[in-house]
Amino acid sequence: MDYLEPSDLEEACRLAAGGEDAVVLAGGTAVVLLMRQHLLHAGRLISLQRVVGLDQIAETSEGIAIGALCTHAQIAGSPLIQQTYPVMSRAFLSVASPRIRNQATIGGNIALGDPHFDPPVMLLALGASLEIRSPGGSRMVGLHEFFHDYYETDLSEGDIISRVHVPLRAPSSGSSFVKYMTRSQDDYPAVDVAVHLELDEAFERVLSARIALGSVGPTPFRSEPAEELLVDRGMSDDAIQVVAEAAASSTDPPSDVRASAEYRRDLVRVVVQRAIRSAAEDARGRAL
Amino acid sequence: MTSSRLDSGTQPRSDGAKRLRLTINGHEYDVASDSTARLLDVLRNDLGLTGTKEGCGIGVCGTCTILVDDVAMTACLMLVGSARGRRIETIEGVADGGDLHPLQSSFVKAGGLQCGFCTPGQIMAALALLRDRPEPTDSQITEAMLGNLCRCTGYYKIRDAIKQAAAHMTATHPYRKGTRSA
Numbered sequence: 001m002d003y004l005e006p007s008d009l010e011e012a013c014r015l016a017a018g019g020e021d022a023v024v025l026a027g028g029t030a031v032v033l034l035m036r037q038h039l040l041h042a043g044r045l046i047s048l049q050r051v052v053g054l055d056q057i058a059e060t061s062e063g064i065a066i067g068a069l070c071t072h073a074q075i076a077g078s079p080l081i082q083q084t085y086p087v088m089s090r091a092f093l094s095v096a097s098p099r100i101r102n103q104a105t106i107g108g109n110i111a112l113g114d115p116h117f118d119p120p121v122m123l124l125a126l127g128a129s130l131e132i133r134s135p136g137g138s139r140m141v142g143l144h145e146f147f148h149d150y151y152e153t154d155l156s157e158g159d160i161i162s163r164v165h166v167p168l169r170a171p172s173s174g175s176s177f178v179k180y181m182t183r184s185q186d187d188y189p190a191v192d193v194a195v196h197l198e199l200d201e202a203f204e205r206v207l208s209a210r211i212a213l214g215s216v217g218p219t220p221f222r223s224e225p226a227e228e229l230l231v232d233r234g235m236s237d238d239a240i241q242v243v244a245e246a247a248a249s250s251t252d253p254p255s256d257v258r259a260s261a262e263y264r265r266d267l268v269r270v271v272v273q274r275a276i277r278s279a280a281e282d283a284r285g286r287a288l
Numbered sequence: 289m290t291s292s293r294l295d296s297g298t299q300p301r302s303d304g305a306k307r308l309r310l311t312i313n314g315h316e317y318d319v320a321s322d323s324t325a326r327l328l329d330v331l332r333n334d335l336g337l338t339g340t341k342e343g344c345g346i347g348v349c350g351t352c353t354i355l356v357d358d359v360a361m362t363a364c365l366m367l368v369g370s371a372r373g374r375r376i377e378t379i380e381g382v383a384d385g386g387d388l389h390p391l392q393s394s395f396v397k398a399g400g401l402q403c404g405f406c407t408p409g410q411i412m413a414a415l416a417l418l419r420d421r422p423e424p425t426d427s428q429i430t431e432a433m434l435g436n437l438c439r440c441t442g443y444y445k446i447r448d449a450i451k452q453a454a455a456h457m458t459a460t461h462p463y464r465k466g467t468r469s470a
Contacts, residue, residue: 025370026364032365032366047370049369098413099353099361102359
């Protein structure tokens with residue numbers, strides 16, 4: 001197996017385009033594990049470790065740009081993210097264990113396309129998009145269009161995620177992230193729910209909503225039927241219940257050791273309601 | 289192993305069959321290893337540093353915890369290529385010759401171990417914590433030690449050991465207070 005360490009991204013993309021068995025390596029936690037389990041065969045590993053400039057978190061005119069090599073720990077600990085989206089900081093802090101958070105990167109997490117992972121759910125709710133480099137070019141892809149199927153994403157040979165863009169936080173907006181675990185604290189969730197709401201100045205009317213779900217289907221996704229209902233109907237208890245029902249019906253959950261499909265759907269019904277209320281509180285709290 | 293070796297600069301380097309230089313516990317080691325070997329295997333099999341244990345091998349149990357540039361990481365999920373140019377610390381570098389590190393003494397005193405298999409990983413995780421937070425609260429200890437599994441002690445004695453070590457270390461080296469805290 002070849003181990004290549006390009007020092008710039010263009011070169012990395014060119015190498016990654018060089019055959020089906022080329023695998024891009026960032027923090028390594030997922031790639032090494034999958035290779036050990038014989039689920040991934042790599043003829044050449046392209047390590048991004050020497051690529052400069054992908055480990056920064058920066059404020060831009062459009063929001064926050066997070067380099068793909070930023071670790072989960074770095075993102076959770078970033079003062080910029082803690083101030084702008086404290087909920088996002090907590091979501092990254094909920095991933096696995098401190099050791100894994102010190103190693104695993106945001107780019108690697110998203111690129112794997114694992115439906116159990118937490119960051120994609122949070123980032124879907126925040127309306128994030130990805131900057132993807134390929135040999136000789138780059139493109140932006142909304143995260144909601146990125147996940148195609150179980151471990152299948154928009155990435156093709158030679159594509160490398162370079163940055164994750166999180167939009168500016170609108171006034172009177174708030175977010176929530178709920179990771180519902182049925183086993184230990186460092187396990188995957190049975191259900192993940194993240195919500196981002198933009199409210200009017202009186203915090204009564206919902207101007208826009210994003211409701212993202214994880215671990216309840218082949219990909220993390222946004223429940224658009226639920227989002228539309230929330231914008232139309234508002235935030236009475238009855239309305240929220242209808243929204244949560246719609247979210248639950250939009251899932252196609254698996255049954256596994258963490259929860260049965262039926263239980264997962266029930267959980268979505270309950271957790272979505274909590275997450276909506278919590279996002280509204282986050283919006284109000286920010287205004288004070 | 290074959291490698292299409294190219295030179296440095298903006299060219300990619302391939303170190304398939306090259307000797308690797310690693311910095312471990314302050315010493316430089318030249319290792320004849322493929323970059324794609326696991327760091328854990330190189331530590332244990334090539335360098336004889338068997339204090340770092342393999343428990344689950346899938347990044348869950350914490351027995352292979354080491355420090356990389358002062359930060360706790362998982363040696364079973366790290367390729368040795370990724371360790372090059374970074375400062376690696378293992379349990380073998382913790383004691384000062386024959387003198388145990390305060391963390392090691394306090395694990396003994398507080399009964400923070402029984403079978404001892406997880407202990408090197410526990411000590412390394414605790415060491416990373418105390419460098420970052422010399423006087424951690426109980427919940428900071430719990431958070432930092434999450435994912436370092438112990439099937440003997442029930443964890444309370446491990447927490448006690450870390451608190452005792454923290455108290456001892458801040459009392460004997462008060463200048464360390466507040467250093468490197470986030």
